[in-house]
Amino acid sequence: MTTQPPAADGRGVSLIDVARLAGVSTQTVSRVTNGSPKVAAGTRDAVLAAMDSLGYRPNSAARALRRGSFRTIGVIVYDLASYGNTRSIDALAEAAAHRGYSIVLNPVRSTSESDISTAFTHLDEKSVDGILVIRDEHIHLENSTQIPSATPVVILDSAAPGDRPAVDADQRGGARQAVEHLLDLGHPTVHMVGGPTTSHSAAEREAEWERLLRAAGRDVPPVVRGDWSAASGYEAGRTLAADPAVSAVFSANDQMAVGLLRALHEAGRRVPDDVSVVGFDDIDESGWLWPPLTTVRQRFDESGRVAVLKLFEAIESGRREGSFESVPTELVVRGSTGPYRPRG
Amino acid sequence: MTTQPPAADGRGVSLIDVARLAGVSTQTVSRVTNGSPKVAAGTRDAVLAAMDSLGYRPNSAARALRRGSFRTIGVIVYDLASYGNTRSIDALAEAAAHRGYSIVLNPVRSTSESDISTAFTHLDEKSVDGILVIRDEHIHLENSTQIPSATPVVILDSAAPGDRPAVDADQRGGARQAVEHLLDLGHPTVHMVGGPTTSHSAAEREAEWERLLRAAGRDVPPVVRGDWSAASGYEAGRTLAADPAVSAVFSANDQMAVGLLRALHEAGRRVPDDVSVVGFDDIDESGWLWPPLTTVRQRFDESGRVAVLKLFEAIESGRREGSFESVPTELVVRGSTGPYRPRG
DNA sequence: TGAGGCCATGTTAACGTCAACACATCCGAT
DNA sequence: ATCGGATGTGTTGACGTTAACATGGCCTCA
Numbered sequence A, B: 001m002t003t004q005p006p007a008a009d010g011r012g013v014s015l016i017d018v019a020r021l022a023g024v025s026t027q028t029v030s031r032v033t034n035g036s037p038k039v040a041a042g043t044r045d046a047v048l049a050a051m052d053s054l055g056y057r058p059n060s061a062a063r064a065l066r067r068g069s070f071r072t073i074g075v076i077v078y079d080l081a082s083y084g085n086t087r088s089i090d091a092l093a094e095a096a097a098h099r100g101y102s103i104v105l106n107p108v109r110s111t112s113e114s115d116i117s118t119a120f121t122h123l124d125e126k127s128v129d130g131i132l133v134i135r136d137e138h139i140h141l142e143n144s145t146q147i148p149s150a151t152p153v154v155i156l157d158s159a160a161p162g163d164r165p166a167v168d169a170d171q172r173g174g175a176r177q178a179v180e181h182l183l184d185l186g187h188p189t190v191h192m193v194g195g196p197t198t199s200h201s202a203a204e205r206e207a208e209w210e211r212l213l214r215a216a217g218r219d220v221p222p223v224v225r226g227d228w229s230a231a232s233g234y235e236a237g238r239t240l241a242a243d244p245a246v247s248a249v250f251s252a253n254d255q256m257a258v259g260l261l262r263a264l265h266e267a268g269r270r271v272p273d274d275v276s277v278v279g280f281d282d283i284d285e286s287g288w289l290w291p292p293l294t295t296v297r298q299r300f301d302e303s304g305r306v307a308v309l310k311l312f313e314a315i316e317s318g319r320r321e322g323s324f325e326s327v328p329t330e331l332v333v334r335g336s337t338g339p340y341r342p343r344g
Numbered sequence C: 001t002g003a004g005g006c007c008a009t010g011t012t013a014a015c016g017t018c019a020a021c022a023c024a025t026c027c028g029a030t
Numbered sequence D: 001a002t003c004g005g006a007t008g009t010g011t012t013g014a015c016g017t018t019a020a021c022a023t024g025g026c027c028t029c030a
Helices: A016-021 A026-033 A043-052 A062-068 A083-096 A115-127 A173-184 A198-214 A230-241 A254-266 A302-317 B015-024 B026-033 B041-054 B061-068 B083-098 B112-124 B172-182 B200-215 B229-241 B254-266 B301-318
Strands: A070-078 A102-107 A130-134 A153-156 A168-169 A191-194 A248-251 A276-281 A294-297 A324-327 A330-332 B073-076 B101-106 B130-134 B154-157 B165-170 B190-193 B248-251 B275-279 B292-295 B324-327 B330-332
Touching: A016 A026, A026 A043, A062 B061, A070 A083, A070 A115, A083 A102, A083 A130, A083 A302, A083 B101, A102 A115, A102 B083, A130 A302, A153 A302, A153 B292, A168 A173, A168 A198, A168 A302, A168 B190, A173 A198, A173 A248, A173 A276, A173 A294, A173 A330, A173 B083, A191 A230, A191 B190, A198 B248, A230 A248, A230 A254, A230 B275, A248 A254, A302 B154, B015 B026, B015 B041, B026 B041, B073 B083, B073 B112, B083 B101, B083 B130, B083 B301, B101 B112, B112 B190, B112 B292, B130 B301, B165 B172, B165 B200, B165 B301, B172 B200, B172 B275, B172 B292, B172 B330, B190 B200, B190 B229, B190 B254, B229 B248, B229 B254, B254 B275
Parallel strands: A070 A102, A070 A130, A130 A153, A153 A168, A168 A324, A191 A248, A248 A276, A276 A294, B073 B101, B073 B130, B130 B154, B154 B165, B165 B324, B190 B248, B248 B275, B275 B292
Antiparallel strands: A102 B101, A294 A330, B292 B330
């Protein structure tokens, strides 16, 4: 029952100790820990008993050295503190743990080549079995000779260059849900608060928004651009609030929508009576803002899960090229959107 | 310039290859990688050149096996998706990376003994050099024989049992800043939206709130309790909005304050004219809510940094007992608080 | 001029695990 | 009786690195 203190001597208990106590060879002990069928029941029990009384734990460093794999996947993430990324990582870590893998976290500050290379090098040294890159910008892996060709890489949150496997939310589909919802409510057109130009998802959302407006023969007003922050949403909101033609706004994320709502309030434009607002992400607060925010929910956890599965697939199959997988979004209608009412 | 593909054969390049190419012994190469001073400049250059042309990367599994340390610290976190924890982890990872350590992430779902034990066991097998536990509840490490006594543990976010080193924001000080701010504004008393009873920080904030009210000879109204979520804040807000005596509310976190604001809006109680609200945390959105939220800012990044430093200290000194460190908070006054105005 | 010491380098062995092979049994089929 | 083939177990060596010790050359100082 493992209540023993971990052996008087400072060092850990090894296969040898267990083998000695059980009166077998180390190889037999190894077979037991790895669940080999070629062990007699009696022997197995004796070994298990010995392991238990000694409090034996396999040493994964030795294991890793021996088999070249550490049962570990490296995660390179550019903005750990963002809502979605955290969600994805949480789900991803669980999925990985479920398979007996651990996560080595590697937050990267800047986009610079050298930072990325360093991260890859670092992970390579750790003998990770695969690498997951969470990144909403276009990634130049081409230059990264740092990635040993043997290590599979999956990109999360962005289209991947070349033929690498990638996972992303269905940005286009989500934007479509948002824009169609607003058009269905009778709004003559939809204004857009866009994300930063470097962002892949921002570009996708905008492209789809524009495509739909054109397809419906509506005006395509200029994009008011933010940087994802609530502060930038507020700025955008001040601009939009000043324009009486604005009756519906699609914000590329919820945080900017928060600032947007405040700007509209301050300008005396009521939501949703005067202006309807749709966000993107469905962060925790969205449903409890005033008014509660209609938004496009991303299944971040699902993305994380899918990404790990793809990675395992690559690890196991040894294949390096891969397909793109898109995770569906869902429109959540709340109080911030309503039917179009001409000014009067 | 490492543009070479990593050697035609599948396996990695080892010390032996480098040594052979440079015409020295493996030990000398090892000394170079570890920056030993006892290497002649000429030899060092030759070795570096060889490493470079071969694209050599040290194998950390072998290293770990040899020296029993993996230059890795394990992080056990109970709620990865929470704003503060993410911030802390981000800062902590950077501080660790700075010292050449990596982070193994170990999110834990439940509080159950077995879950915790599993996490510890898992990390122990990974030969981590230290463990950081991020947890806002009281932790029963006593029962965890799983922790090898050799591995230092630092607790972040909570008082630690026994004499283990711990780091936490100055919960009491933060609560004091909030309550004193409201009393200074002339409010006869301060109502409180509390966090879950299991939470350490919630308890601290409440205790201080109560202490201050008593010290000032004010009424101590019953705590309206939430679970940190905006949804629960909304519920709490409905209760408080119905009570005309409520003129100032201290919410144990910002998320609940979001829901609280909405409930007050809906009930027609204006903020800050009728009711002042103070939150805790200073999440990204707080400054852009309507009205912008006065709140107590936690320096999550600082907490993370301090925790790693403490851990390194423990790793290096070998000492296991440790002190408690508290990270100061800061009151951020915004639009949600104003002077007391008797109803009328 | 020789003793002592420092310096740069090499040699050996070991960290804990597991794959590959070798070797006993024991079984049933010829 | 003999052989082929399971079945369970032991032996050997290697994964890549580094600590500990060994060596040989050169410098300094008495």
